[in-house]
Amino acid sequence: MTTTKLPIHLQDSTLYRTQSYINGQWVAADDASTFTVDNPSTGAIIAKVCNLGAAETERAIDAANKAQKAWRARTGKDRAAILRRWFDLILANAEDLAQIMTLEQGKPIAESRGEIVYGASFVEWFAEQAKRVTGDIMASPNASNRMLVMREPIGVCAAITPWNFPNAMITRKVAPALAAGCTVVLKPAEQTPLSALALAELAERAGIPAGVMNIIAADSERSIAVGKVLCASPIVKKVTFTGSTPVGRILLQQSAPTVKKLSLELGGLAPFIVFDDADIDAAVDGAIVSKYRNAGQTCVCANRLYVHAAVYDQFIEKLAVKVRSVLKVGDGFAQAVTQGPLIDDAAVAKVQEHVKDAVDKGAKVVMGGKAHALGGRFYEPTILSNVGEDMLCMREETFGPVAPVVKFTDEAHVIELANNTEYGLASYFYSRDVGRIFRVAEALEYGMVGVNTGLISNEVAPFGGVKQSGLGREGSIYGMDDFMELKYVCLGGI
Numbered sequence: 001m002t003t004t005k006l007p008i009h010l011q012d013s014t015l016y017r018t019q020s021y022i023n024g025q026w027v028a029a030d031d032a033s034t035f036t037v038d039n040p041s042t043g044a045i046i047a048k049v050c051n052l053g054a055a056e057t058e059r060a061i062d063a064a065n066k067a068q069k070a071w072r073a074r075t076g077k078d079r080a081a082i083l084r085r086w087f088d089l090i091l092a093n094a095e096d097l098a099q100i101m102t103l104e105q106g107k108p109i110a111e112s113r114g115e116i117v118y119g120a121s122f123v124e125w126f127a128e129q130a131k132r133v134t135g136d137i138m139a140s141p142n143a144s145n146r147m148l149v150m151r152e153p154i155g156v157c158a159a160i161t162p163w164n165f166p167n168a169m170i171t172r173k174v175a176p177a178l179a180a181g182c183t184v185v186l187k188p189a190e191q192t193p194l195s196a197l198a199l200a201e202l203a204e205r206a207g208i209p210a211g212v213m214n215i216i217a218a219d220s221e222r223s224i225a226v227g228k229v230l231c232a233s234p235i236v237k238k239v240t241f242t243g244s245t246p247v248g249r250i251l252l253q254q255s256a257p258t259v260k261k262l263s264l265e266l267g268g269l270a271p272f273i274v275f276d277d278a279d280i281d282a283a284v285d286g287a288i289v290s291k292y293r294n295a296g297q298t299c300v301c302a303n304r305l306y307v308h309a310a311v312y313d314q315f316i317e318k319l320a321v322k323v324r325s326v327l328k329v330g331d332g333f334a335q336a337v338t339q340g341p342l343i344d345d346a347a348v349a350k351v352q353e354h355v356k357d358a359v360d361k362g363a364k365v366v367m368g369g370k371a372h373a374l375g376g377r378f379y380e381p382t383i384l385s386n387v388g389e390d391m392l393c394m395r396e397e398t399f400g401p402v403a404p405v406v407k408f409t410d411e412a413h414v415i416e417l418a419n420n421t422e423y424g425l426a427s428y429f430y431s432r433d434v435g436r437i438f439r440v441a442e443a444l445e446y447g448m449v450g451v452n453t454g455l456i457s458n459e460v461a462p463f464g465g466v467k468q469s470g471l472g473r474e475g476s477i478y479g480m481d482d483f484m485e486l487k488y489v490c491l492g493g494i
């Protein structure tokens with residue numbers, strides 16, 4: 001361990017890891033270099049983390065490859081028991097994991113506690129699913145043949161995870177991979193490596209064997225080199241990534257020469273539609289959960305709010321009242337804070353650019369619209385009215401606490417507007433008309449549709465997008481499919 005005095009009090013300070021984890025060993029970078037991780041609330045440096053690169057990544061792949069044979073040979077029941085121990089340890093250390101998350105990511109401590117439970121739910125779910133891998137016997141068209149289909153682990157997997165959910169996006173990828181019998185090399189986001197390394201410490205304690213789960217932490221520059229090695233390696237059979245659509249496209253390109261399987265959870269531009277027959281109070285509550293969760297830094301956050309003209313003024317008024325009463329901006333550790341800082345200065349600049357562009361094009365600031373008086377990376381919860389389709393906030397993910405509200409009058413037209421994007425991750429609408437509910441849910445070109453709810457994620461749900469929002473599904477009974485191959489066996493001469 002390279003830690004000295006920790007910036008927070010943990011019940012178990014050994015969870016505060018700054019070295020990477022390869023083949024069951026905690027390791028520094030070959031050149032002994034480190035990178036700094038800061039607290040987005042204060043800008044203070046909270047850790048110097050070992051900065052690994054291409055050579056260390058090759059060794060991690062090699063370790064994962066060597067561990068693969070024995071891990072896949074174990075029974076699903078055996079793997080399930082180990083994953084279950086990991087789940088129990090995550091919950092037993094939930095408070096420390098939440099503290100580490102708020103420190104490096106900035107989200108309010110209540111949200112971090114929620115994410116630890118959410119992240120653990122994937123480990124529990126896939127521990128259960130590990131025992132339920134099945135195959136098929138097909139009716140053969142040839143009387144003397146018998147046809148079997150088996151499911152087998154795909155092999156060594158690379159997982160590249162984002163900073164906005166530093167725990168749950170790891171467990172949603174690693175748990176199904178391990179359950180399926182795959183081994184993993186994980187590269188967490190450079191902004192939030194501490195949550196990943198703490199999870200690895202618990203995985204080691206749970207008895208996950210050396211080489212089965214490896215973690216490479218790296219700064220932004222070396223992360224590019226690490227990503228290239230993972231994509232180029234012929235040993236790595238699959239890459240699973242959550243992040244932006246542009247980076248997803250690069251990973252697809254880099255993986256083409258070795259024809260890898262990819263799961264991509266990419267960007268979104270979620271429409272949130274409120275029809276005139278909706279329960280407006282419920283829609284306001286749903287909008288707050290969907291829009292301001294994690295300060296708007298979530299791929300499934302409502303990005304564009306479309307509200308029917310008949311309820312537009314009422315909705316905006318109620319939304320503003322509620323936002324004022326429930327959202328308190330501040331340091332994630334401070335009492336009653338419900339909105340933390342944005343992750344970095346670039347995130348603040350993007351939000352400012354989107355708001356300025358909207359205002360320049362005629363949007364009206366109902367509330368917020370500027371940096372918070374606390375300064376730093378804090379931004380005021382913002383509502384914009386009089387918004388038009390030509391504004392940046394309607395075309396690109398803002399990834400911040402900005403709710404642009406557009407007026408509409410016609411169902412078919414609002415569906416057309418909602419679908420008029422390359423993205424297709426999450427969408428939401430509020431209505432009490434059962435005919436409309438089916439019509440609109442079927443018409444929306446999205447992988448996920450929330451009807452009369454702003455929160456759709458859990459371990460049972462197939463999470464994923466269509467169009468340029470990604471490939472594959474995570475969580476759910478389908479979540480292990482992406483980590484397995486089908487093998488067809490034909491028995492002749494029967």
Ligand SMILES: O=CCCCC(=O)O
Nearest residue numbers: 164165298299300457
């Ligand atoms: O940015 C994407 C994170 C997904 C959060 C969720 O699972 O709801």
